[in-house]
Amino acid sequence: MSAVPSNAGLFAPLTPSMFHVLLALAGNDLHGYAILKEVELRTGGKVRLSTGTLYGIIKRLLNDGLIVELRSRPAESEDDERRRYYRLTPQGRQVAIAEAERMDEILSIARSRNLLKKPRTA
Amino acid sequence: MAAADSRATRIYRALLRLLPFDFRSEYGREMESVFQEQHREAGRRNGTTGVLRLWWETIVGIFRTAPGEHLAMFGQDAGFALRMMRKSPGFTLAAILTLGLGIGANSAIFSVVNAVLLKPLPYEHGDRLVVLDQRMGMMNQSFSVAEINDYRAQSRSLGGLVEYHNMNFILLGRSEPERVETGVVSWNYFEVFGVKPLFGRAFRPEDERPGAPAVLLLSHEYWIKSFGGDPTVVNKTFTMNDKIHTVIGVLPPVPQYPDENDVYMPTTACPFRSRPAAIANRQARMMQVFGRMKPGMSVPQAQADLSGVAANLQKAYPKDYPEANHYSVQTVSLEEQLTHNARPTMLVLLAAAGFVLLIACANVANLNLSRLLRRERELAVRAALGAGRARMFRQLLTESFLLAVIGGGLGLLFSWGALSLLVNFAARFTPRAREIHMDAVVLGFTFLVAVLTSLLSGTAPALAARETVVGTLKEGGTQSTIGRGKHRMSSLLIVAQVAASFLLLIGAGLMLRSFLRLQRVDPGFQPENVLTMQIGLDFVKYNTGDKQRAFFETLLEKIQMQSGVKSAAASMMIPFTNDMKMTGDFQIQGQATTPGQALPTADFRIVSPCYFEALHIPIFKGRGFLQSDRPGNPDVAIVNRSAASHLWGSQDPVGTRFSTDRGKNWTQVVGVVGDIKQYGLDKNAADEIYVAMAQNPMMESSLVIKTSVEPMSIARGVIELLHAIDANQPAARMRSLEQVRAESVAAPRLTSNLLGLFALQALAIAATGIGGVMALVVGQRRHEIGVRMAIGARPGEILRMILGQGMSLTLVGVALGLLGALWLTHLFEQLLFEVAASDPPTYVGVAAVLGMAALMACYVPARRAARLDPLIVLRLE
Numbered sequence: 001m002s003a004v005p006s007n008a009g010l011f012a013p014l015t016p017s018m019f020h021v022l023l024a025l026a027g028n029d030l031h032g033y034a035i036l037k038e039v040e041l042r043t044g045g046k047v048r049l050s051t052g053t054l055y056g057i058i059k060r061l062l063n064d065g066l067i068v069e070l071r072s073r074p075a076e077s078e079d080d081e082r083r084r085y086y087r088l089t090p091q092g093r094q095v096a097i098a099e100a101e102r103m104d105e106i107l108s109i110a111r112s113r114n115l116l117k118k119p120r121t122a
Numbered sequence: 123m124a125a126a127d128s129r130a131t132r133i134y135r136a137l138l139r140l141l142p143f144d145f146r147s148e149y150g151r152e153m154e155s156v157f158q159e160q161h162r163e164a165g166r167r168n169g170t171t172g173v174l175r176l177w178w179e180t181i182v183g184i185f186r187t188a189p190g191e192h193l194a195m196f197g198q199d200a201g202f203a204l205r206m207m208r209k210s211p212g213f214t215l216a217a218i219l220t221l222g223l224g225i226g227a228n229s230a231i232f233s234v235v236n237a238v239l240l241k242p243l244p245y246e247h248g249d250r251l252v253v254l255d256q257r258m259g260m261m262n263q264s265f266s267v268a269e270i271n272d273y274r275a276q277s278r279s280l281g282g283l284v285e286y287h288n289m290n291f292i293l294l295g296r297s298e299p300e301r302v303e304t305g306v307v308s309w310n311y312f313e314v315f316g317v318k319p320l321f322g323r324a325f326r327p328e329d330e331r332p333g334a335p336a337v338l339l340l341s342h343e344y345w346i347k348s349f350g351g352d353p354t355v356v357n358k359t360f361t362m363n364d365k366i367h368t369v370i371g372v373l374p375p376v377p378q379y380p381d382e383n384d385v386y387m388p389t390t391a392c393p394f395r396s397r398p399a400a401i402a403n404r405q406a407r408m409m410q411v412f413g414r415m416k417p418g419m420s421v422p423q424a425q426a427d428l429s430g431v432a433a434n435l436q437k438a439y440p441k442d443y444p445e446a447n448h449y450s451v452q453t454v455s456l457e458e459q460l461t462h463n464a465r466p467t468m469l470v471l472l473a474a475a476g477f478v479l480l481i482a483c484a485n486v487a488n489l490n491l492s493r494l495l496r497r498e499r500e501l502a503v504r505a506a507l508g509a510g511r512a513r514m515f516r517q518l519l520t521e522s523f524l525l526a527v528i529g530g531g532l533g534l535l536f537s538w539g540a541l542s543l544l545v546n547f548a549a550r551f552t553p554r555a556r557e558i559h560m561d562a563v564v565l566g567f568t569f570l571v572a573v574l575t576s577l578l579s580g581t582a583p584a585l586a587a588r589e590t591v592v593g594t595l596k597e598g599g600t601q602s603t604i605g606r607g608k609h610r611m612s613s614l615l616i617v618a619q620v621a622a623s624f625l626l627l628i629g630a631g632l633m634l635r636s637f638l639r640l641q642r643v644d645p646g647f648q649p650e651n652v653l654t655m656q657i658g659l660d661f662v663k664y665n666t667g668d669k670q671r672a673f674f675e676t677l678l679e680k681i682q683m684q685s686g687v688k689s690a691a692a693s694m695m696i697p698f699t700n701d702m703k704m705t706g707d708f709q710i711q712g713q714a715t716t717p718g719q720a721l722p723t724a725d726f727r728i729v730s731p732c733y734f735e736a737l738h739i740p741i742f743k744g745r746g747f748l749q750s751d752r753p754g755n756p757d758v759a760i761v762n763r764s765a766a767s768h769l770w771g772s773q774d775p776v777g778t779r780f781s782t783d784r785g786k787n788w789t790q791v792v793g794v795v796g797d798i799k800q801y802g803l804d805k806n807a808a809d810e811i812y813v814a815m816a817q818n819p820m821m822e823s824s825l826v827i828k829t830s831v832e833p834m835s836i837a838r839g840v841i842e843l844l845h846a847i848d849a850n851q852p853a854a855r856m857r858s859l860e861q862v863r864a865e866s867v868a869a870p871r872l873t874s875n876l877l878g879l880f881a882l883q884a885l886a887i888a889a890t891g892i893g894g895v896m897a898l899v900v901g902q903r904r905h906e907i908g909v910r911m912a913i914g915a916r917p918g919e920i921l922r923m924i925l926g927q928g929m930s931l932t933l934v935g936v937a938l939g940l941l942g943a944l945w946l947t948h949l950f951e952q953l954l955f956e957v958a959a960s961d962p963p964t965y966v967g968v969a970a971v972l973g974m975a976a977l978m979a980c981y982v983p984a985r986r987a988a989r990l991d992p993l994i995v996l997r998l999e
Contacts (some may be wrong), residue, residue: 050140050183051157055149056191065573082155 066092221529224482226536322371522580530572617670620935744793893979908995928980
């Protein structure tokens, strides 16, 4: 909790779709289509973002400084010039962490009320 | 496959147009590429189902995203616009005030038009209510009881037919005797109108049976005014016409038609309507008739049905409806009847308000344009920084939208403030005036007008701004060529403003001239220093002609002796009114009549001897009435000039005799008097026959008292004299005759005032507009003026040059306005009195006023130009 600066709380709670986009970018820098695919893959196809929703989210995250557009692009052979690549900013990472911790707290309450099984330790 | 792909892309692109321009230009291409990949994969993996699912998700996604994005964009633009408005408070204030006045004028007039002309009648199924009129030739006639019974029995198109007449009765049982306006109606009158009492009960059939206990319904206004809205008034009893009347209910606040009454009673309770003689006499016409058409019936169908009944009556009673009288019945929808007087005036005013708004729009557009000149650099910089053209267009439109909305709010406040004045104004034309409110429809209209205004006043500058951006960049920042295009637009706007102002001024000028003409009409008598009041006797106490005659004679005698009174008379009605109009036919002794041929008709008036003297009506031939014209002496009459020439022709009426009862009794004409404008200054004099009051005693009469002092100052003394004779006798409608005259021309006066107000508003806006634009021109031509003066131009020449430029714009505007006025004002003709819509003096006068205003507006900047010091100007440059 201490790793998260106080202003990260200003963004919470994120909408589930925004959180999914942040999570997708937490791994790698991705272009729009890749974000959609990543979200779909991670959620087993339960969350499918439409282009309208995705770019509405991207615009907000860019405005809020949670992601940036990359200037460097991949090698020309594997690039489509219409594609743009996005990266999570340190602030974006903190906001994602804050959101994950917020959810974690809610989950532990749910567990303590026996609404959820305890997580299996590996 | 490729074809399907490109089709899908095209559809997707179309879908993207739902998103704001900025969003689209930022992400559109990328979204398109993502969608293409999604589309290909969906097809590959799940075939048509997958593609359909993708489309569904995509469409939903865009529809969900678009509103938020638009709103966010508007928020950004609005924030910026507000900052800009704060930066130039002078411009902002001028624009808001101008638009506020323009929008306010429109929402005010629209609130009237909405209530009077657009809303359905406040009666249940009001569209099925009709008014019936009987006509003998061109003359309207009321209905007799026998006729009402016939129409009720024979009509097939009406589901209900009810009668109405109005009486003045004296209500006893409150602290003072009170004269109440009484509507005498069929038991189902309110049922037919679909009006249910606020509380208590409505009339029932048994209330109208002869001998039934007398009952009263109170009108909402009377209940509030006289009983302070006390609900316990129901079941209270009062004495009227020597009978106990019980209040059974109170009506809701609906417009009362045909008259504003205090109380209502069933027909059998009216002592006049229920007299056996009145019921038996088919000619005793005193009632108005209303009907409710059966569902699915139209007015023409009802008209055809009722014309059939009229034909039956003519066949059954040929003596009562001689062919020469051209008897007919007319059916008019109640809505038409209630609003036809108001329609032309209201529409003219709405059009005038519309013109004011257009002028305001043109003015704000011009203000915007001149501000743009100052903002050129800012816009160019923003363009250079990447703000798209569409974005700038939108930004400027948002600014004018905000101005218009704030102006609209201000306008609503204006019209709110003017509401009670408007209600009073509209009441001169229609009983529906009380329905005027600031309701949701008016608010919606105002908002719509504000949006339209922002488009009108914002589009021209916004379009100009697009050119500016391009121009400024091309010219590397100089202003020379940009200014020119904008000046052309600005000149056009000035010309439009002048033209519209000219139109409005012509409208107001014509109305004013017409009103002045009306004021100057000689009424045929002297209304100065005359006190009038109405006295209706208690018919129980004064139940014989002798008692009625004695009452009025004693009263007049006493008033005559009062100091300050020159002469006192009584008459069945005072000039400028027609509430007791009595029209009848008669035969002149010696003039041959053929059966079936119409007899001459005239309006009969009953007056006391001093009437002509009190009003200074000249006696041209013979004599006036004398005290000796009493029962026992021969009946006498005096005719007016119109009747003498129309009905007696070349024969001298004095000395001839006429009969109103087919020769049973004869009345001798003893004099000829001047015509008076009985029914209003704009109406022609009627053919009138005056008869002597002593020989035709009346229950109800108006006093006409000529004074040597301010007439209202003796009113109290007259009331004391009245109460000395009968303490229970009230008087009503105490007014000076000049007041009556002022009220009779109130409608045209108020209309010309309102139009005048609009025209002045337009003139002020247009003049400041011209002045502002010329000031800008001078500012921009400083260098040129400086050069001209340096090479020898004199200040006078510079002054003339600037004035000439401003005035040539004005002249073009006036010329266009003139064409518009000649084309439009004929629509206006029916509102004018003895003034042609193309009245040359009005046109010349208006052109002069407008020219002077423009000259004055141009003079200030022109003088500034003439006073420029060329050395300073050129050094600065």
